[in-house]
Amino acid sequence: MAMDVVDYEILGSDMQYVEIELDPGEAAVGEAGAMMYMQDGIEMDTVFGDGAQQGGFFGKLLGAGKRLLTGESLFTTVFHNEGQGKRRVAFAAPYPGRIIPVHLPDVGGTLICQKDSFLCAAKGVALGIAFQKKLGVGLFGGEGFIMQKLEGDGLVFVHAGGMLMERTLQPGQRLRVDTGCVVAFQPTVDFDIQYVGKIKSALFGGEGLFFANLVGPGKIWLQSLPLSRLANRIVLSSTVAGGRSAEQGSMVGGLALGGLLGDDE
Amino acid sequence: MTTFRGRLFGPGLPGGGAEATARWLGDRLEVAAGNREWSAAVEQVEVAGFNGERLRADFRHPAEDGEADFAFFVDQPEARIAFAAGAPAAIAAQLQGTSRAHRKTARRSRLGLVVLGSILLLPFIALGVFLARPDALAAWVVDRIPPEQEAKLGDLVLAQTQARMKLSDSGATADAVRTIGERLTSGTRLRYRWFVADRPEINAFAAPGGVVVVFRGLIRAAETPEEVAGVMAHEVAHAELRHGLRAMVKGLGLRALLSVALGDLAGSGLEHAVADLTELEFSREAEREADAHGLKRMLAARIDPQGMVRFFERLAKEDERGLPAFLSTHPATGERLETLRREASAAKVDATPLGLDWAAVKRD
Numbered sequence A: 001m002a003m004d005v006v007d008y009e010i011l012g013s014d015m016q017y018v019e020i021e022l023d024p025g026e027a028a029v030g031e032a033g034a035m036m037y038m039q040d041g042i043e044m045d046t047v048f049g050d051g052a053q054q055g056g057f058f059g060k061l062l063g064a065g066k067r068l069l070t071g072e073s074l075f076t077t078v079f080h081n082e083g084q085g086k087r088r089v090a091f092a093a094p095y096p097g098r099i100i101p102v103h104l105p106d107v108g109g110t111l112i113c114q115k116d117s118f119l120c121a122a123k124g125v126a127l128g129i130a131f132q133k134k135l136g137v138g139l140f141g142g143e144g145f146i147m148q149k150l151e152g153d154g155l156v157f158v159h160a161g162g163m164l165m166e167r168t169l170q171p172g173q174r175l176r177v178d179t180g181c182v183v184a185f186q187p188t189v190d191f192d193i194q195y196v197g198k199i200k201s202a203l204f205g206g207e208g209l210f211f212a213n214l215v216g217p218g219k220i221w222l223q224s225l226p227l228s229r230l231a232n233r234i235v236l237s238s239t240v241a242g243g244r245s246a247e248q249g250s251m252v253g254g255l256a257l258g259g260l261l262g263d264d265e
Numbered sequence B: 001m002t003t004f005r006g007r008l009f010g011p012g013l014p015g016g017g018a019e020a021t022a023r024w025l026g027d028r029l030e031v032a033a034g035n036r037e038w039s040a041a042v043e044q045v046e047v048a049g050f051n052g053e054r055l056r057a058d059f060r061h062p063a064e065d066g067e068a069d070f071a072f073f074v075d076q077p078e079a080r081i082a083f084a085a086g087a088p089a090a091i092a093a094q095l096q097g098t099s100r101a102h103r104k105t106a107r108r109s110r111l112g113l114v115v116l117g118s119i120l121l122l123p124f125i126a127l128g129v130f131l132a133r134p135d136a137l138a139a140w141v142v143d144r145i146p147p148e149q150e151a152k153l154g155d156l157v158l159a160q161t162q163a164r165m166k167l168s169d170s171g172a173t174a175d176a177v178r179t180i181g182e183r184l185t186s187g188t189r190l191r192y193r194w195f196v197a198d199r200p201e202i203n204a205f206a207a208p209g210g211v212v213v214v215f216r217g218l219i220r221a222a223e224t225p226e227e228v229a230g231v232m233a234h235e236v237a238h239a240e241l242r243h244g245l246r247a248m249v250k251g252l253g254l255r256a257l258l259s260v261a262l263g264d265l266a267g268s269g270l271e272h273a274v275a276d277l278t279e280l281e282f283s284r285e286a287e288r289e290a291d292a293h294g295l296k297r298m299l300a301a302r303i304d305p306q307g308m309v310r311f312f313e314r315l316a317k318e319d320e321r322g323l324p325a326f327l328s329t330h331p332a333t334g335e336r337l338e339t340l341r342r343e344a345s346a347a348k349v350d351a352t353p354l355g356l357d358w359a360a361v362k363r364d
Helices: A057-069 A135-140 A199-204 A227-236 A251-255 A257-261 B077-086 B089-132 B134-142 B147-164 B172-184 B216-221 B225-240 B243-262 B270-277 B284-300 B306-318 B333-346 B358-363
Strands: A007-011 A017-022 A027-030 A035-038 A042-048 A075-081 A087-092 A097-103 A110-113 A118-122 A126-131 A146-151 A155-161 A164-169 A174-178 A182-185 A190-195 A210-215 A218-223 B004-009 B018-025 B028-033 B036-041 B044-048 B054-063 B066-074 B193-197 B204-207 B211-215
Touching: A007 A097, A017 A027, A017 A075, A017 A097, A017 A118, A027 A087, A035 A042, A035 A075, A042 A087, A097 A164, A097 A218, A110 A155, A118 A146, A135 A190, A135 A210, A135 B089, A155 A182, A155 A218, A155 A227, A164 A174, A182 A210, B004 B028, B004 B077, B018 B077, B028 B066, B036 B054, B044 B089, B054 B077, B054 B089, B066 B077, B089 B134, B089 B243, B134 B243, B147 B193, B147 B204, B147 B211, B172 B193, B172 B211, B172 B216, B172 B225, B172 B358, B193 B216, B204 B225, B211 B216, B211 B225, B216 B225, B216 B358, B225 B243, B225 B284, B225 B306, B243 B284, B284 B306, B284 B333, B306 B333
Parallel strands: B193 B211
Antiparallel strands: A007 A017, A017 A087, A027 A075, A027 A118, A035 A087, A042 A075, A097 A155, A110 A146, A110 A182, A118 A155, A126 A146, A164 A218, A174 A210, A182 A218, A190 A210, B004 B018, B004 B066, B018 B028, B028 B036, B044 B054, B054 B066, B204 B211
16 A cells, blocks of 8 residues: 655654644544644544555454554544645644654564554554563563554654653664563564562562563664653642642742641642 | 565664565575675574564674674565475474474463453452352351351441440340340350340341340330230341341442452441441341241240231231331231231140230330
8 A cells, every 4th residue: 555655844842743744635644632733725534443444344443443452542533635735734742752753664564562652644554453462571561461553654653751762672682671661662673571680679679570671683662751650750749639749948839828737728 | 496575684784674585595594685695594593573473583694893693584474484495404493393382372372361361350250150149159158157256246236236326234124125035045056135225116126146126116016025025036036047147248248249340449348237237128038037937936935926916917007108117127018927827826836924014014
């Protein structure tokens, strides 16, 4: 299936969005709710599934069901350029982090990524699921049993929290990663878990019981701040949610009514 | 020799690997990517990558700075077949091993998922079994509760009842209740405690562990002590047959199973269940059982069963609309009365009067 070749520009530093330029007749698919703005001449069309299946009703239903499993919406939105010249449409990341473009042919046409991390793609990219068959990895690998599989030969944009880093592993090269920090990897990469090794580290090291163990060759993408970690910190420091508010020691903070009278809101 | 497609990784190649074609040439694998070529003996073949879905052939080959490791991945089914078909003997043996290992992994993964699924489904299965056979299960559990535990539960009920109403265990009324009760429960394994509650309702209850409470309203409404004995026999039967315990086990079990199945561990308190004990509504089966057992006890204690029948009849007639609490919590009154009347008149008994100064008791 011919993919649409798109030009793009990623804007912003820590809260990014990506602007995609579509030639007349070209289209892009976006995660429902990710669209930020679109220029005149771009038409929006909501399709069942991922807009890539050519099959009948059941094919579409299957695709949609898979999308539901990965935590995405049943529908995707397709943005066509029905105008005369080049038009732009922008997709924004839902939380602080980076957007990375991945050119699928560079990774052999398939990318396995964290569920929920898909932001947008050139039309024709198939969004499927990759079921984690190693039980231990599914339970303790930090990514769960269900991951997303992006297939095609166009551009996809993946988003994750914090800094996103691309690393290349040589054949046999190994990298141990904190569970939950693996955003995406090429399917040639071996993804397994490894016990931290010492009982003292397991209990008090604060890294959990297992590392994600990635063995090359291939490209991997890591995030520095998984959303769940950020959310935990926010809840911990929110008095409303039952956490402790750490006053910063400034006069204003100390004299504020909440600080003086306690937190009986 | 057929060529097959794959992906080659190694020094001097893009990080994401390069599209390559390969073919076997004797013992050596010839790989071409772009305009470069490699030819080397494959050292080993393994399943590799995500879920072990690919085959990886490792070989060493001279690169810019000495010998380096290269990895050639085969992914597509037709490529795998071509790869296996042309492989030299040593590699073919390894391939056999990998496919066996792969099948083993797949089997283990399936088994693991089944186990995991059953663990997740277990509370629901338990809940289903429980809902299908609640009485049998509750009876099974109750049979394993020792009388000492039951007595402790009785203490709890007593403490909770005392918090809600004034109970007395001395005075003419309490003595009369004890006299009747002890005659009804001679030879029991339970340690009974008899109380009178200062409440106007016509009611009585027996909690697990042998706590029996008779309301003063019941004493006032009864014309003879035999009538009170009838009600008490019924309540004692509930205690002897452990109906309260059974209902509690059922309720607690259901609540516990529900909280495990639905993941809500709050609000599964024992205290709440104990509080409910005094206001338990038993099933029709339990009521019928208690009627029969109570009648048996009355006959054994040589108390005239006609007192029980008369009392029920009068109460039902007197107040057709607002039935007294004792009767209203008991379903199908008409049918039960009929059974009771029939069985009481069929029974041959040479009754011994209870020998209580009932007028004095009522004045207390």
